[in-house]
Every structure is written in C-alpha cells, then in structure tokens.
Amino acid sequence: MPRTYIDSLSPVVAAKLRRLVTGIHAMTRTFCCRIHIDRLSFMTKKDVLETFGKMADSWDEPVEIQTGQENGEYVNVLIESKDPFTTWERMKWPLVESKLPGGEFSRAMIVTLTGDNGWDDYLLLHHYDREQDLDALPKTPDING
Numbered sequence: 781m782p783r784t785y786i787d788s789l790s791p792v793v794a795a796k797l798r799r800l801v802t803g804i805h806a807m808t809r810t811f812c813c814r815i816h817i818d819r820l821s822f823m824t825k826k827d828v829l830e831t832f833g834k835m836a837d838s839w840d841e842p843v844e845i846q847t848g849q850e851n852g853e854y855v856n857v858l859i860e861s862k863d864p865f866t867t868w869e870r871m872k873w874p875l876v877e878s879k880l881p882g883g884e885f886s887r888a889m890i891v892t893l894t895g896d897n898g899w900d901d902y903l904l905l906h907h908y909d910r911e912q913d914l915d916a917l918p919k920t921p922d923i924n925g
Contacts, residue, residue: 809864810894811905813875817853819888819908828855835874841867864893865919868905876906893917 813832817825829845832855836843839859846856861867876886887908895901903915 808860808862811857811859811861811864811867811871812890812892813857813859813871813885814890814892815855815857815885816888816890816908817855820884821887823884825853825855832857865917868893868917872906 815828817828820828823831825847829847832843832845836845836857842860844858846858848854848856859867859871875889876891886906889906889908890904891906892899893903893905895903903917904912905914905917907914
C-alpha cells in the first residue's frame, strides 16, 4: 500500500512532482527590516538610509529600501533571498548583535521573513521589544517546518 499520494503515482510523475515541491520550498523569501526612527537614540533617518545603502551595495541579494509614516516614521529594508538561513546568519551580526550600529538598530528594529504563504505565515526573527516571542529559522529549505 502506498505511503503517500505521491507514492501512488507512476515513478516518472512522482519524480516530477517531488522536484516541483522542492522548487516551491526553494522559492525566494523576503526579509523585512523595519527601523522605527523615533526609537533610535543617536542615528537619524539619513544615517539609516546611508548605512543600509552601503550594506545593500555589498550584498548579492536584491535590496529595496522604503520610507514611510505609520505610527511614526520608519525605514523598511526588504531583502530577497533564496537561502534565508545563510542570509540571516550574515545580516544578524551587523544589524542585531554588533555594538555599533547594530546595537542602535537592535533597539529600534523588527525583522520578519515571509513563509510558505508570503506574509500570511511570516516568521518574527527580531523585535526591539525583548518580551516578544521570536521564531527560530531552521536550516532546512522548508522554513515553516
């Protein structure tokens, strides 16, 4: 008796379906780093834009920087990645863990990552409010477990 629906298909069709499913899980994910300007102690919006502009120039991933006003002024930095674990490991230190400017960003930033269903099942990776429950980012391609 087949264990799954895929196992009940012909070997050729099952192999194609498995490749398709693997490709879906390897799709591009988007990080959103939202920096709340009013939570910064010494940096200005201009400093944030310059810092992220320099970082974006040195990263392989596509980066989009947006500004806006919603319950205060903010800067959104959107980073696309096909390998979210590696991207997060690389961006964590300068943005969250380092003393400067990471310490400044850490106290003013929220970092989220899209899930299998886009923003409907995002992961919360960092929040300036240390009481927020954070999600772990697994090393596997299927980030939603």
